[in-house]
Amino acid sequence: MNELKIYDVTCEYRKNPIGLDVKKPRLSWKIQSDRRGTTQLAYQLQVSLKFNFETPIWDTGYIESEQSLHIDYAGPELKSTTRYYYRVKVWDHFGRQSDWSDIAWWETAFFETNEWKAKWITPNPQELDPASEPAFLLRKEFNLKDGIESARIYATGVGLYELYLNGQCVGEDLLAPGWTSYSKRIQYQTYDVTALLTSSSNAIGAMLADGWYKGDLSWDCTRNNYGTKRGIILQLNVRYDDGTEDLLVSDHTWKAFTGPILYSELYHGEVYDARLEQRDWSKSDFNDSKWMGTDTLDLPLENLVAQENNPTRVIETIKPQAVLITPAGDTVLDMGQNMVGRIRFTVTAPAGTKITLKHAEVLDKDGNVYFGNLRSAKQTVEYITKGEGMESYAPVFTFQGFRYVKIEGYPGQENGLNLEHFVGEVIHTDMVQSGNFKTSNPVVNQLQQNIKWGQRGNFVDVPTDCPQRDERLGWTGDAQVFIRTALFNYQGGPFFTKWLRDLKADQLPNGGVPFVIPNVVDGDSSAAWGDAAVICPWTVYLSYSDTRLLEEQYPSMQAWVEYIRAQGEMEYAWNTGFHFGDWLGLDSKEDTYFGATPDELIATAFYAYSTRLLRDTAKVLNKVDDVKQYDELLIRIKKYYNDEFITPLGRLAVTTQTAHVLTLMFDLVEGKIRERISYDLNQLVLENDYHLTTGFVGTPYLNLVLSNNGYHETAVKLLLQETFPSWLYSVSKGATTIWEHWDGIKEDDSFWSDDMNSFNHYAYGAIGDWMYRVVAGLDMDETEPAYKRIRIQPRIGGKELTYARATYDSMYGRIVSAWNITHEEVTIEVEIPVNTTAQIILPFANKEDVKENGIIITKVEGIFDICQTDKGVSLVVGSGQYRFVYKNERGFRTIYSANTRLIDLLLNEEMTKTLEMYVPGISNPHGQLARLKAEPIEKLLYHPMSKLTEDRLNALINELNALEEKLVTVQQ
Numbered sequence: 001m002n003e004l005k006i007y008d009v010t011c012e013y014r015k016n017p018i019g020l021d022v023k024k025p026r027l028s029w030k031i032q033s034d035r036r037g038t039t040q041l042a043y044q045l046q047v048s049l050k051f052n053f054e055t056p057i058w059d060t061g062y063i064e065s066e067q068s069l070h071i072d073y074a075g076p077e078l079k080s081t082t083r084y085y086y087r088v089k090v091w092d093h094f095g096r097q098s099d100w101s102d103i104a105w106w107e108t109a110f111f112e113t114n115e116w117k118a119k120w121i122t123p124n125p126q127e128l129d130p131a132s133e134p135a136f137l138l139r140k141e142f143n144l145k146d147g148i149e150s151a152r153i154y155a156t157g158v159g160l161y162e163l164y165l166n167g168q169c170v171g172e173d174l175l176a177p178g179w180t181s182y183s184k185r186i187q188y189q190t191y192d193v194t195a196l197l198t199s200s201s202n203a204i205g206a207m208l209a210d211g212w213y214k215g216d217l218s219w220d221c222t223r224n225n226y227g228t229k230r231g232i233i234l235q236l237n238v239r240y241d242d243g244t245e246d247l248l249v250s251d252h253t254w255k256a257f258t259g260p261i262l263y264s265e266l267y268h269g270e271v272y273d274a275r276l277e278q279r280d281w282s283k284s285d286f287n288d289s290k291w292m293g294t295d296t297l298d299l300p301l302e303n304l305v306a307q308e309n310n311p312t313r314v315i316e317t318i319k320p321q322a323v324l325i326t327p328a329g330d331t332v333l334d335m336g337q338n339m340v341g342r343i344r345f346t347v348t349a350p351a352g353t354k355i356t357l358k359h360a361e362v363l364d365k366d367g368n369v370y371f372g373n374l375r376s377a378k379q380t381v382e383y384i385t386k387g388e389g390m391e392s393y394a395p396v397f398t399f400q401g402f403r404y405v406k407i408e409g410y411p412g413q414e415n416g417l418n419l420e421h422f423v424g425e426v427i428h429t430d431m432v433q434s435g436n437f438k439t440s441n442p443v444v445n446q447l448q449q450n451i452k453w454g455q456r457g458n459f460v461d462v463p464t465d466c467p468q469r470d471e472r473l474g475w476t477g478d479a480q481v482f483i484r485t486a487l488f489n490y491q492g493g494p495f496f497t498k499w500l501r502d503l504k505a506d507q508l509p510n511g512g513v514p515f516v517i518p519n520v521v522d523g524d525s526s527a528a529w530g531d532a533a534v535i536c537p538w539t540v541y542l543s544y545s546d547t548r549l550l551e552e553q554y555p556s557m558q559a560w561v562e563y564i565r566a567q568g569e570m571e572y573a574w575n576t577g578f579h580f581g582d583w584l585g586l587d588s589k590e591d592t593y594f595g596a597t598p599d600e601l602i603a604t605a606f607y608a609y610s611t612r613l614l615r616d617t618a619k620v621l622n623k624v625d626d627v628k629q630y631d632e633l634l635i636r637i638k639k640y641y642n643d644e645f646i647t648p649l650g651r652l653a654v655t656t657q658t659a660h661v662l663t664l665m666f667d668l669v670e671g672k673i674r675e676r677i678s679y680d681l682n683q684l685v686l687e688n689d690y691h692l693t694t695g696f697v698g699t700p701y702l703n704l705v706l707s708n709n710g711y712h713e714t715a716v717k718l719l720l721q722e723t724f725p726s727w728l729y730s731v732s733k734g735a736t737t738i739w740e741h742w743d744g745i746k747e748d749d750s751f752w753s754d755d756m757n758s759f760n761h762y763a764y765g766a767i768g769d770w771m772y773r774v775v776a777g778l779d780m781d782e783t784e785p786a787y788k789r790i791r792i793q794p795r796i797g798g799k800e801l802t803y804a805r806a807t808y809d810s811m812y813g814r815i816v817s818a819w820n821i822t823h824e825e826v827t828i829e830v831e832i833p834v835n836t837t838a839q840i841i842l843p844f845a846n847k848e849d850v851k852e853n854g855i856i857i858t859k860v861e862g863i864f865d866i867c868q869t870d871k872g873v874s875l876v877v878g879s880g881q882y883r884f885v886y887k888n889e890r891g892f893r894t895i896y897s898a899n900t901r902l903i904d905l906l907l908n909e910e911m912t913k914t915l916e917m918y919v920p921g922i923s924n925p926h927g928q929l930a931r932l933k934a935e936p937i938e939k940l941l942y943h944p945m946s947k948l949t950e951d952r953l954n955a956l957i958n959e960l961n962a963l964e965e966k967l968v969t970v971q972q
């Protein structure tokens with residue numbers, strides 16, 4: 001066995017992708033080694049048309065380079081519709097050489113528009129009304145010769161389509177062709193159908209529904225957003241082993257009809273009458289003499305692009321947990337999880353039996369199914385049986401967001417439903433899971449699960465706000481706040497590449513960015529929403545070192561910043577236009593969705609942030625003039641921000657939590673002012689008994705700025721807070737996904753409102769980023785993207801969390817950061833992939849005291865640059881697995897002092913009792929002393945009502961510490 005091995009070889013992020021139209025695809029690989037500190041010294045790549053690599057078309061030879069991500073193919077020009085095999089070998093710094101990797105491949109699709117010989121077709125509108133509801137069926141018979149070597153279908157639709165060949169469904173993709181800005185870009189799919197064809201007569205069939213192209217979209221349920229006629233274009237390219245080729249194309253000779261799908265809408269569900277199935281309609285001996293004609297459709301071919309995102313599929317199936325009979329008498333399936341997808345069921349019933357499924361996310365306070373928050377989305381599926389024995393059905397061109405399913409008409413349901421007949425099919429973009437996060441606290445772990453489920457349900461080809469009501473749109477703000485968390489949980493390179501191309505395509509001529517992408521609603525260019533144009537490509541770059549995407553998006557990023565610059569009279573401020581502000585912030589006035597932080601502050605802060613990221617992008621892309629230009633712009637925006645929002649002595653003039661968060665997060669202040677604003681933010685949280693008041697804009701960064709500015713323990717308390725408003729409040733109310741509102745379900749179990757109350761909205765799940773990066777401590781040095789230089793810095797804060805573990809499958813390989821504390825010991829486990837290095841900070845550690853696998857660290861091979869800092873021990877390591885153990889100097893004890901905040905005592909019953917003995921009345925929330933609760937205990941000395949003397953204060957502190965000692969001992 002060779003100790004140096006290559007695995008996970010990918011092309012454009014994917015393993016063996018079929019149907020790429022990228023002319024210079026990028027190749028990446030991971031390396032496995034049994035020696036610590038392995039880095040790649042050199043690589044050799046070969047690309048061949050034949051599996052045996054006897055005559056490679058491209059051989060890089062020995063290239064001395066550490067690069068193992070995104071190597072551009074640089075061989076002869078690629079041909080379309082061709083499979084290319086590739087393999088790689090590497091050398092390391094220890095002088096070892098790997099074997100060749102397993103052979104991988106990619107296959108090209110079309111590079112030129114004129115390779116499309118097919119025509120767009122649609123049922124003849126004279127015979128079949130384009131506005132009619134049923135899904136259309138299209139078919140064509142054709143003959144092939146003997147000796148088929150390979151066959152590919154290239155196809156797409158306007159509307160949603162599903163293909164059948166000789167009676168079998170082609171592929172597993174759902175909701176093809178996915179949702180893009182159809183008037184500018186439509187993805188086509190490539191299917192390997194070699195195994196489905198016969199060397200005589202064949203038939204192909206396509207089902208076609210409205211989908212995103214012409215079905216209801218947005219709260220207005222506007223129809224025909226992109227066109228009035230559904231259509232498909234399809235080309236079957238067949239290669240024979242004698243070198244000849246055959247072609248079957250969509251044209252006016254195809255026939256059309258309608259079938260069992262009487263109605264299908266993304267929001268509203270499907271009606272399927274199985275009695276109308278046309279048996280064998282996609283087989284060659286079917287009699288289609290009654291079928292109607294087709295017409296060609298005049299749609300451009302230039303808009304066709306090969307599939308960019310991973311396809312949407314059934315990713316998992318889950319069984320219902322229970323069947324309930326509600327107080328209203330409804331029979332309801334409980335899936336145990338708020339999921340997105342569909343129900344598949346089997347039934348045996350006489351022909352014409354109608355079974356109805358109505359999907360909902362939650363039950364109301366009485367235990368009845370709640371449909372109010374769906375607004376006009378019906379989420380209803382109806383199936384009418386054909387009565388020929390056991391039937392199995394799941395809707396085809398729709399999906400639902402639900403945990404509960406009200407069932408009507410299922411035979412015998414009054415005597416109980418057999419759960420075996422139902423299964424939930426979870427549907428979303430097929431992404432590789434890349435991250436996991438776990439702690440010692442099961443409620444936090446549930447939060448992490450909820451974040452992941454929120455991502456799954458809202459990554460159905462486009463990053464959406466929610467998956468259930470009449471919206472399900474690519475809201476830019478939501479995507480922007482969540483992207484960094486998203487890219488921890490799942491590999492999202494192709495997903496965001498596609499969406500960002502749509503953003504660029506839909507960007508307005510003046511650089512403004514529509515509220516939703518693809519753009520199907522009025523409105524554009526709100527601060528923090530439009531900034532997705534800059535934040536999202538930058539975040540993809542950080543995660544995957546994708547400079548090509550940055551290059552591609554640069555004009556769009558720049559146009560957005562220039563758009564802002566051109567607004568209003570003042571070049572360095574953004575104080576005009578409409579903004580969503582700190583959307584849903586809890587500091588808002590009654591009856592409004594807009595938080596209390598002024599628009600101008602948010603807009604100018606984001607203006608600075610986008611300018612900074614644009615400058616950094618220009619640096620990466622070597623655009624020297626732009627670096628200078630945007631650096632200067634940033635300085636001026638910051639100056640304006642300081643002049644306008646910071647008082648001369650350094651206080652923030654706006655007293656909301658969100659204003660403090662943005663000021664710190666975007667580095668708008670420095671030095672003493674930064675310290676003061678951090679202190680004030682902490683005070684604001686303490687004064688609110690460790691509760692947040694932030695909305696969409698402040699929430700994502702709240703914990704991050706607290707942790708990074710000296711208040712990590714406060715951030716941890718916010719995470720662990722279970723009372724409203726908090727992340728764990730929704731978990732305590734039984735949430736299995738992230739809610740749109742902090743109080744989607746109120747403390748008395750009533751609902752916030754029907755109007756806007758999604759129970760599956762990932763935005764507040766943005767805390768996941770901080771959980772990975774800070775709580776578990778798995779982070780990167782951003783100057784070397786894609787975790788080339790890792791930073792492991794667990795933050796151990798408070799005794800409430802004793803364990804956290806994050807794993808992340810980076811482009812280089814798996815990274816692990818895990819810590820565990822007992823009263824005596826701290827254990828930190830780390831895994832660093834080959835070809836990267838890591839700086840590790842062991843918090844509160846003493847250099848002399850740390851052992852790695854039993855050996856004192858100064859003597860361990862592969863550990864460099866060990867130095868003692870005020871934070872602990874800092875060291876640098878290369879690849880490998882490490883296990884550090886050292887004494888927990890601090891134990892679990894909190895040490896009380898004159899600086900301890902009163903609130904930290906008041907939240908603990910025993911401590912409060914002690915405190916009351918010294919300062920009677922202190923715990924009365926309406927008393928005179930209540931306003932001191934966020935202050936250090938010593939402040940009481942100066943309050944006339946407290947009657948606390950210096951001596952009594954010292955006695956109090958001693959007593960508190962003694963009590964703590966007792967409590968900790970009991971806990972052990």
Ligand code: BGC
Pocket residue numbers: 465466471475477478580583756761
């Ligand atoms: C969506 C949000 C979105 C917002 C704009 C809502 O209807 O669900 O998530 O960002 O509108 O403020």
